[in-house]
Amino acid sequence: MPPTEGTAPSRRDARALLALACQAAEAAAEVIRAAEPRRANLDWREKSPVDFVTEVDVLAEARAIEVLSAAEPNAMFLAEESASAAPSPLPSALRFVIDPLDGTTNFLHGLPEYAVSIGVEVDGVLTAGVVLHVPRNECFTAALGAGAWLGDTRLRVSNAASPQRALMGTGFPFKRPEDIPQYIGQISRVMAGTSGVRRAGSASVDLTSVASGRLDGFWETYLSPWDVAAGILMIREAGGVCTDAEGRDSQVTFGSVVAGNAVMHRWLLDQLQDG
Ligand code: 2AM
Ligand code: CA
Numbered sequence: 531m532p533p534t535e536g537t538a539p540s541r542r543d544a545r546a547l548l549a550l551a552c553q554a555a556e557a558a559a560e561v562i563r564a565a566e567p568r569r570a571n572l573d574w575r576e577k578s579p580v581d582f583v584t585e586v587d588v589l590a591e592a593r594a595i596e597v598l599s600a601a602e603p604n605a606m607f608l609a610e611e612s613a614s615a616a617p618s619p620l621p622s623a624l625r626f627v628i629d630p631l632d633g634t635t636n637f638l639h640g641l642p643e644y645a646v647s648i649g650v651e652v653d654g655v656l657t658a659g660v661v662l663h664v665p666r667n668e669c670f671t672a673a674l675g676a677g678a679w680l681g682d683t684r685l686r687v688s689n690a691a692s693p694q695r696a697l698m699g700t701g702f703p704f705k706r707p708e709d710i711p712q713y714i715g716q717i718s719r720v721m722a723g724t725s726g727v728r729r730a731g732s733a734s735v736d737l738t739s740v741a742s743g744r745l746d747g748f749w750e751t752y753l754s755p756w757d758v759a760a761g762i763l764m765i766r767e768a769g770g771v772c773t774d775a776e777g778r779d780s781q782v783t784f785g786s787v788v789a790g791n792a793v794m795h796r797w798l799l800d801q802l803q804d805g
Contacts, residue, residue, distance in 0.1 A: 544673040547650045548658035551626070552671065554597040555646040555662040558590035558630045562637070562646070562664050565589075569638060580704055582634050587611050591630035594648065598626050608782075610756045625651045627759035627782055632661075633732030642666070647734035649759025649782060656782065659760030661734045670738040670764060678741050678767035687770035687791040688743035696724045696794055699736040701750035709751060716749070719801040733787070737761025740789045741768035747790030747798045751775065755782045762787075771795040775802050 565572065565586040574582045591611045598605060602624055609628035626648055631637060633644030642665030650658040661670040670685070672678040678685040690696045698720055703709040721727055728745065730736050733753050739745040741764040762780045765772040773779055775786035777799055788798050 543652070544657045544676060547624075547652070548660065548671055548673045550598060550601050551648040551650050551658055551660045552662075552669065554594040554626075554628075555648050555660045555669070557597045558594040558646040559662050559664050561590040561593050562586055562631060562644070569640060572638065574638060578705060580635075582638060583611060584634065584638070586637070587631045587634055590646065591628060594628055594630055594646070595626075602626075608755055610754065623653045627651065627756050629734060629754075629756035632734040632757060633730070636731045641731070643730045643732050643735055645732055645734050645738075647756065647760045649756075649761075649763065651759075651782065656759065656763040656766075659763040661738045661760050661764065663735060663738070668738075670741065670760075672741075672760070672764040672767040674763065674767070676767070678764045680738075680742060685742045685764070685768040687740060687765065687768045688746045688794070690746040690791060691793055693723045693794065693797050694725065696746035696797075697744075698724050698727050698794075698798070699739055699745040699748040700727055700729055701731070701733055701736065701753070702729060703751050706752060713751065716802050720749075720798070723797075723801065733757040734761050737765055737772075737787075737789060740770060741765050743768075747788075747794040749775070749786070749788045749798050749802060751786045752784070753787050754784055758782065758787055761789075765789045773799070775799070 572584045577583050588611050591609050606625040629647040632647050637644045646662045648660050657674045659672045670680050703713050736748045740748050759782045762772045772789040
């Protein structure tokens, strides 16, 4: 969590909202941790081919929403497992964008790369975000104007200036086989120009890796708002750039994401242009 200097009211609001989001993320993480020993017996349901959901995703989401709505009864929610449910009856300036378990496929395989991700918007402006990496128990936070943090350590994107030494992250277009040929072109160019490419299987985790300088850049073509809400703010607050594949500032919506420091981001964008 960021330290408490700075007194502007908006800053205080951002910090209070971040504290609440962290509390909700921890409540969801408790559900996930409790289920880890019995993951082999969990029932996998397919939302669409190769996109799985379990009772753990659903329960973790319900716990997060319970914590948030107890404190903010008029808030709106955009949450992965209830995204098609009826919207809040009251229009609200406050919206929580929730992925209760980002990396469900990893979780189901016991591969320790999954997280709870919660982004907070005030009047449509990303104001706070938390990504709680459950297996590593790392809590990444960001508040508008107050930086991105891992515990007490302030995060900065890497200062890589040349792609040759860069390590990039990506996600495959696993839901869109028709896009694989175009993606193969992209990954071929990035592989040829950098020191390596990694694929964690959890977009929110990838974005925290860029915000903390562990990765120099990241791109993926089809993401959902709950995958990226917290991570976009984290990249910005860590001094990085986060856009779609056309270079437009990232929004909390469906679509592509390209992230990195300014130089690596520009280089990645160029690799994505020719198909
Ligand atoms: P999820 O686990 O919350 O569904 C981007 O790759 C995102 O796609 C991931 O963050 C992950 O979020 C989702 N996803 C769903 N099914 C996937 C799969 N089979 N492989 C990789 N990512 C998957
Ligand atoms: Ca999820």
